[in-house]
Amino acid sequence: MHEHPAASASWRIALPHTAAAVPVARALVRTALTELEHGADRDTAELLTAELVANAVEHTTGGSPIELVVELLPTGCQVEVHDPDPAPPGDLTRPSGGTPDPWQEHGRGLLLIRTLSASCGHRPTGSGKAVWFRLPVVPRQRTRPA
Template sequence: MLAPSPARGGKEAGWDLSAVPETVAAARRLVCETLAAWGLSALADDLTVVVSEVVTNAIVHAKSAVTLSLHRQGRSVRGEVADHSPVWPTPLPAGPDEEHGRGLAIVAAYSERWGVDPTPDGKIVWFVCEGRRVP
């Protein structure tokens, strides 16, 4: 299910993840472990929420394996989820009783900024969580 790549210089980590529901929990665990190793555990709450949403969206909508990458930038972390679908995420209207449609709003609320970049075989959804709460 997971094929970790070693952190390079303590600033980058990445994993190839299968397109199965269990991947979301594994991604959260990998994020927490990596942030702890980097001394940035204070970012874990925000970053795991964002990673959960983006990985879930990739599995559900792109229906492809994904690559999750984390890049430490001082007290900030840029996360990237690459998938093999050229279809970009689109915010959906969600009423108060809707079960779906809030994922991108959650990503926007828990990250300082986020976006989508095209790749030759799909896209990368990226997001940045800053260490504003890190002591």
């Protein structure tokens, strides 16, 4: 049975608390959006998911897995990463004191998420926190005749 592109769907997957989680999460998000012919921007979704997962792996401790939750809705997609650390992520919802140095490797991830997502945030969960972002459905481009 082929799902209608406007149908809602969701995935929840546990990922290892290691850097190996990043490519797995990227692949899952890309596959989900492609399979359902979803209208959210795949490259942006993949990039931001990788940033969330990398942040969770880098900034939280412990061997407990992190969880990736992908929800596809007719209006857009929401990606959440659950980790075991209840402390909120640094500069996700409020701009930091200064602009981050674009050449610095650290500190750009949350700026990217703030800039490229329609909305983002975090909330406490029973076992830590969830950090999330939303992307809207992008209207399909009409191809212009050459």
